[in-house]
Amino acid sequence: MSLPIKFRPILLIFIFGAVAIALTSGVLGYQASLIPASRLIKPDELVKILQSPKSEKPLMIQVGSHVLYTQAHIPGSEYIGPASSETGLQSLRKRVESLPRSKFIVLYCGCCPWSHCPNVKPADDALHAMGFTNVKILYIADNFGADWVEKGYPVGKGD
């Protein structure tokens, strides 16, 4: 059954309004919960890879806040800036643009509880759009302190 023509503008306004509200409230595009489980890697899995001499070591990129990175980060990982900002995304794209698209890359943030993290989803989307095929996102349930530092996993400090 088709909608009468006179109601179609109202429907369009409603749809645009709903999308605008969703975008501004972060419902679409920014929620880490929307990342498929197949793209996630758990902290203990990453630690095993880092500690295994035979495993291919990933390029690890922290896409959150510099203040948090300076306090604690995964040794060997690079700070790139919050991917929720265009500046951070540009830095991320620039860092990886010359790499082979099969490069093993791990993105992580840990600023906030997983469902509230504004950074990992845009970062994952950016690499996906660039054609990277071997990207994993570190699943940090609560925050980097609780799910990495307090677990006793390796920690680096400073810039």
Next chain:
Amino acid sequence: MRGKGIAEQSLAPDFSLPDLTGQKLDLSSYRGKVVLLDFWATWCDACRDEIPHFVELQNKYGGQGLQIIGVSMDDGPEPVRDFYQRFKMNYPVVMGNAKTGELYGGVLGLPIAFLIGRDGRISAKRIGATDISVFEKEIKDALQSAAASSYPGS
């Protein structure tokens, strides 16, 4: 949830940090008040959700001795200034840094809030999104406890 790191009942580490106008704010100058120290950032959804409630709490309990202080963990003050105006924040916000985070046991996730009694001791620590009713109860308890301790005979 309550978190690990700095212990409750320990003295809140002092700091001197620039506010959004560049003026230094010393935590020690608020001794005698009940202080809610909120580590947050403009890009943190859960933090943003709490701000309007903190504005309400400051309005409601400021006259009884509550002082909320925000410690922004943003990388620079520009987005914080915009946010401060937009959300009509009514309490001071200072720019935090890694050293401040480490003083408080590592601020490795946001938001994190510390409630500090009039004696300068930490009475509660809350990590992650916390229902505002929890904060309000703890603030009321701290204000009443402080008031009672002023009158030993009561």
